[in-house]
Amino acid sequence: MPINYTVDPNRPASARLHLMKPYTRSIIDLFDGKRRYMIPLYQRQYSWREAPQIALLWEDIERAVKRIETDRSSLVPHFMGALVINQVKTFGKQVQAFEVIDGQQRLTTFQLLLAAIRDVACDHGSRYAQEVEKYLLNDGVMEKVEEERYKLWPSITDRRAFVKLIDPAVDLTSVGGLSDSDELAGKLSSAAYAAFRRRISQHVTVDAVYHEERLEVLFEALKAGLAVVSIELEGGDDPQTIFETLNSRGVPLSPADLLRNFIFQRAKGMGQSGGNLNVDKLYEKHWLPLDRRFWSEPASRGRQTRSRLDWMLTDHLAMHIGDLVSIETLFASYRKWMLDSTPFASVTEELESITATAAVEQRLFSPSDGDPVGRFGRMADAFDVSTAMPLAIYLATEPSVAGRLKEAFEALESYILRRDICGLTTKNYNRFFVALTTRLRACEGDKVAELMSYLSNRTADLDRWPDDAEWRRGWLMREQYKSARQPRLRYIFENIERAKHTALTEDIVIRTALTIEHIMPQKWEAAWPIAGIDATEISDLDPEFGDKIRARNASVNTLGNLTLLTAALNSTISNGPLTIKLPAIRANAALALNRELNGIDHWDEAAIQSRGEALFELARTIWSPPQRAEIAGAGVSATADWLPTAGAFPANGTRCHFSYSRREFEGKIVDNAIIIDGVEGRHASFSAASKAVTGTSRNGWNDWHIYEDGQGWVLANDWRKALST
Numbered sequence: 001m002p003i004n005y006t007v008d009p010n011r012p013a014s015a016r017l018h019l020m021k022p023y024t025r026s027i028i029d030l031f032d033g034k035r036r037y038m039i040p041l042y043q044r045q046y047s048w049r050e051a052p053q054i055a056l057l058w059e060d061i062e063r064a065v066k067r068i069e070t071d072r073s074s075l076v077p078h079f080m081g082a083l084v085i086n087q088v089k090t091f092g093k094q095v096q097a098f099e100v101i102d103g104q105q106r107l108t109t110f111q112l113l114l115a116a117i118r119d120v121a122c123d124h125g126s127r128y129a130q131e132v133e134k135y136l137l138n139d140g141v142m143e144k145v146e147e148e149r150y151k152l153w154p155s156i157t158d159r160r161a162f163v164k165l166i167d168p169a170v171d172l173t174s175v176g177g178l179s180d181s182d183e184l185a186g187k188l189s190s191a192a193y194a195a196f197r198r199r200i201s202q203h204v205t206v207d208a209v210y211h212e213e214r215l216e217v218l219f220e221a222l223k224a225g226l227a228v229v230s231i232e233l234e235g236g237d238d239p240q241t242i243f244e245t246l247n248s249r250g251v252p253l254s255p256a257d258l259l260r261n262f263i264f265q266r267a268k269g270m271g272q273s274g275g276n277l278n279v280d281k282l283y284e285k286h287w288l289p290l291d292r293r294f295w296s297e298p299a300s301r302g303r304q305t306r307s308r309l310d311w312m313l314t315d316h317l318a319m320h321i322g323d324l325v326s327i328e329t330l331f332a333s334y335r336k337w338m339l340d341s342t343p344f345a346s347v348t349e350e351l352e353s354i355t356a357t358a359a360v361e362q363r364l365f366s367p368s369d370g371d372p373v374g375r376f377g378r379m380a381d382a383f384d385v386s387t388a389m390p391l392a393i394y395l396a397t398e399p400s401v402a403g404r405l406k407e408a409f410e411a412l413e414s415y416i417l418r419r420d421i422c423g424l425t426t427k428n429y430n431r432f433f434v435a436l437t438t439r440l441r442a443c444e445g446d447k448v449a450e451l452m453s454y455l456s457n458r459t460a461d462l463d464r465w466p467d468d469a470e471w472r473r474g475w476l477m478r479e480q481y482k483s484a485r486q487p488r489l490r491y492i493f494e495n496i497e498r499a500k501h502t503a504l505t506e507d508i509v510i511r512t513a514l515t516i517e518h519i520m521p522q523k524w525e526a527a528w529p530i531a532g533i534d535a536t537e538i539s540d541l542d543p544e545f546g547d548k549i550r551a552r553n554a555s556v557n558t559l560g561n562l563t564l565l566t567a568a569l570n571s572t573i574s575n576g577p578l579t580i581k582l583p584a585i586r587a588n589a590a591l592a593l594n595r596e597l598n599g600i601d602h603w604d605e606a607a608i609q610s611r612g613e614a615l616f617e618l619a620r621t622i623w624s625p626p627q628r629a630e631i632a633g634a635g636v637s638a639t640a641d642w643l644p645t646a647g648a649f650p651a652n653g654t655r656c657h658f659s660y661s662r663r664e665f666e667g668k669i670v671d672n673a674i675i676i677d678g679v680e681g682r683h684a685s686f687s688a689a690s691k692a693v694t695g696t697s698r699n700g701w702n703d704w705h706i707y708e709d710g711q712g713w714v715l716a717n718d719w720r721k722a723l724s725t
Contacts, residue, residue, distance in 0.1 A: 024228075026224060026225075031152075036153055039104045039153065039158075040279055045158055048108075061225075063078065068221060068224075085101060085233070086098065088277070108162065109192060112189060112196060115136060120197060124212075150167070157185060159176065160177040256310050258331040259335075262334070267279050308365060314330050317333060319391070319437055364392065379413050385426065418474075432463055457626075471616075473694070482557075489562060490564065493562070497592060501592065513566070517564070519597070524552065526575075530604075559616075563593050649669070650716075654708075657704065669706075674686065686700030
């Protein structure tokens with residue numbers, strides 16, 4: 001009988017479900033008569049497990065059985081949720097068919113339950129074996145018996161396992177579906193059936209004696225004690241709205257699950273052919289590959305871990321709308337975009353776009369040698385810049401970029417890598433890269449030239465592409481080694497190693513898991529002494545030797561002192577002295593990076609600086625600089641407080657001093673500019689002098705000290721304040 005179904009009158013008219021027909025049906029009623037339920041391929045695989053879903057359902061059944069046994073007249077059907085089905089047009093001898101919109105987990109479970117009852121009844125010669133068979137298989141005239149005889153027709157992922165249980169004698173070659181060895185072939189239906197069969201056998205047996213009446217009451221409980229609401233849609237109903245709002249005991253849906261159903265439920269009205277839904281063909285081509293293990297594997301971005309599929313769909317949407325997309329709101333954002341903008345002419349075109357994105361991300365996630373997309377993916381993983389993925393997808397799918405894809409990705413990689421070495425922030429990357437995607441999409445000319453121009457001409461700390469001068473300072477002076485940075489440094493050194501190979505050397509592929517090792521160890525004091533200094537006894541604050549100790553400490557973690565070694569060799573020689581360490585490296589390391597250490601018989605700050613310079617000269621040929629003329633003051637704020645005011649600058653000859661990253665820098669005022677020992681150029685302000693040393697923008701008045709006769713060293717900003725008082 002139909003029942004009333006309340007719909008919120010405040011909901012939009014387009015979402016009101018006024019045409020649907022709800023019916024209460026028992027588990028038996030659902031399968032009574034000649035009918036079949038067809039599960040579209042876009043529905044999730046069967047996923048109910050013994051705990052908690054099977055156990056909870058069995059508890060419901062036992063309660064209904066107990067009610068019948070104690071007071072049959074008081075039995076009221078226990079409501080078990082709702083099913084949503086949509087009638088499929090049938091012709092001629094075809095069996096009446098319904099597409100399952102929601103509830104396929106329950107329908108499949110009910111069929112497995114009935115199959116288990118039938119088989120237990122058969123084991124004991126019960127007449128209920130034949131009775132229950134009527135609710136599993138259709139009989140009579142049909143167009144295609146091998147498919148239409150089954151009351152429930154699962155998607156190809158679950159079909160073989162399910163049919164084997166419902167119809168054990170069937171020839172599975174006539175059934176179709178995925179082979180049992182396919183990773184997508186469903187296996188949980190067999191486990192659910194076994195759980196039911198075990199429980200039913202225990203229920204009908206008391207003291208090892210079978211009781212027919214207990215089986216009879218069990219069947220009655222299914223017929224009168226448990227019910228669902230079967231919602232049968234008509235033309236004006238919105239299946240997706242119903243799907244989203246119904247609740248059940250099922251496994252929670254991921255953003256990808258919701259998005260998939262949203263797409264395929266809009267591909268309605270395609271009918272069936274050969275006993276199967278036509279929409280399945282669309283799914284098999286475009287989405288079934290996304291159901292494979294590769295896409296279900298977890299991937300981390302920052303502090304969040306989700307499936308690769310969820311991340312891919314997030315990147316896909318961000319790339320198209322040119323805005324940030326939170327994975328928590330992925331489905332809602334995608335749905336709004338589709339309904340508000342209608343960006344595709346058809347669902348087929350929509351799926352083709354997702355397929356194109358998936359192909360790119362597969363190259364990013366599983367890089368192959370020689371593929372510029374794969375190389376960028378390897379770099380993005382090492383440097384943890386997943387925020388660049390929407391831009392990467394756009395570049396790889398934009399036809400006009402195809403011929404220059406390598407050039408585009410090399411520029412993007414250099415931009416990210418150079419900024420990292422210079423210690424520039426990544427906090428603006430998420431907005432920066434999606435905005436750049438929108439800019440390139442709007443560009444009607446050369447998109448690669450536009451990419452290069454835009455990246456090259458940024459001047460602020462938030463988005464600047466460091467030139468060679470700035471990058472060199474970061475390369476030589478900044479401490480680069482930290483445990484969390486190992487993947488980044490390994491990526492850099494592996495690429496330098498490849499660049500060192502020539503036509504005369506072997507073509508070596510690095511397959512060994514290599515680690516970053518210090519040539520001079522971090523704990524250098526005992527085995528790597530400074531001439532004339534016992535660093536284990538003297539503090540770096542000591543006025544006589546402190547500068548030398550600070551200089552060494554600052555050098556240890558710079559790139560010039562780092563190399564690649566196997567983990568085993570690394571642990572063997574980690575803190576050993578030069579006389580043991582270098583011979584061990586020469587004897588066991590095959591990399592060109594390490595062969596170059598063969599002629600070295602000493603290793604100090606000067607050697608580290610020299611090797612750093614040599615590595616930099618090669619690195620700058622791998623990661624090219626921005627295509628711009630040098631921009632005066634690039635990356636330096638024009639805040640007035642940072643610049644010397646008229647008359648507020650020390651006199652010629654004034655000595656200056658700046659301590660940075662355990663290094664000491666000495667300078668002198670010459671003709672209203674600062675000349676720094678060992679650093680090229682004249683610097684017109686203290687802030688410019690700080691930038692020359694650190695490669696970062698900062699208030700130099702609070703960095704530098706100046707020497708005043710009679711007062712000693714004074715902070716430049718304090719000196720300036722004293723002038724105004």
